[in-house]
Amino acid sequence: MQSQIRPHAVLWDFDGTVADTEPLWIDSQIETMASYGVTSRHEDLARLCGVSADVSIRAHFASYEAQHGEPPPMTGRALWEQITAGVIRRLNSQPLPWRPGARELLMGLHDRRIPMALVSASPRAMIDAALAKMPAGVFDIVIAGDEMPRSKPAPDSYLLAAERLGASAADCIVVEDSIYGTEAGRAAGAAVIAVPSIQELDEYPGQLLTPTLAGISVDDLNRIWHQVKGI
Template sequence: MTTRLPAAVLWDMDGTLVDTEPYWMAAEEELVGSFGGTWTHDDALQLVGSGLWESAAVFQQHGVDLDADTIVARLTERVQQQLNEFGVPWRPGARELLEALREASVPMALVTMSIRSMADDVIRQIPFAAFDAIVTGDSVENAKPHPEPYLLAAALLGVDIVDCVAFEDSPTGVASAAASGAVTVGVPNILSLDDAPATVLWSGLEGRSAADVAALTDLRKASA
């Protein structure tokens, strides 16, 4: 078995590195409720992993009488307030695996559909320079599940996407990473990935090492 590390590791943020989905769901419920509408947990689940501007159209359908940019700004501001109040809820093992890969000199990119200011808030909580490139929802034309975010990340790093490993927690994100050609690791959080096109499923990141990530390079042919 090869032990060669991937050319790069590409990370989703919300739900994969940090468990911020409850923050987003609370912000969504508050927003829709402020316009007299009802927003259920099932409604929120339908948007997990989606782009913010694509999600804005759904909120408008639920009675939010604001333009898309204002919706995105209000949701992001509310989530950032919760981050400041309650802290960044890292998923178990996430920071440790980031640090192990950084110590192994593996290039890494953050690939999130949150906007840049939100990503920066989370990145500031990491006590080392974790990412060599950052792709956010306001830097792409096509949000996940389109492959553009992951293809852009690989281009920014100067590597071939098929030599990369991507970590995702949602069906939408897995679809994006898999369509790009990356070896795609599904790490389920609040949604099942049983039917998602992940190359492999991990139950979590806790206890995982750079060697575990290196072993994934054997799965490249299967993901092509």
């Protein structure tokens, strides 16, 4: 029966899921903090992938105070705008670094007219720069991190995306690469496809852990939803 076909919509994370942009964020953060005399470690910043701007800012402020022995001279907003500008500059200087299989699955879903949302913890300015490099009209709605009072791992953004698409989150698939993002998808009640990029991910009920989206077709998603949901 048609009512048994899932997913009703697919909700995508962006950084590390659609495109391999996590390294751009890490490089921009290293560059930005270096301009304030702060040395940042790649492995520490990798653990921040998928977190909100507020969490990242607090981590950078703590690093500044630890290395300088005094509070930072900049505001959190100014720091995050500088980091975001660095990411946008890097994005604009190269083709979009698609993650394996992401473009093919996105376009297959688009061709089949399955509703899709882009749900990111990144700010709108960065997301708009990325969307300019993607086929127009792929996503029905876009929710950016600076548009939500609570970011991932709270489920709010995924619940809102499903609602705006006229679906229940329980009938959706969330595609994510980060610890916080997969947690948000599970908390929303969606079936989660977890595709690690920078961070290692663990197995959890409610999600399928796979090394890549390459080879996953639109027709596979109904099977994956039922497999994850145990239905």
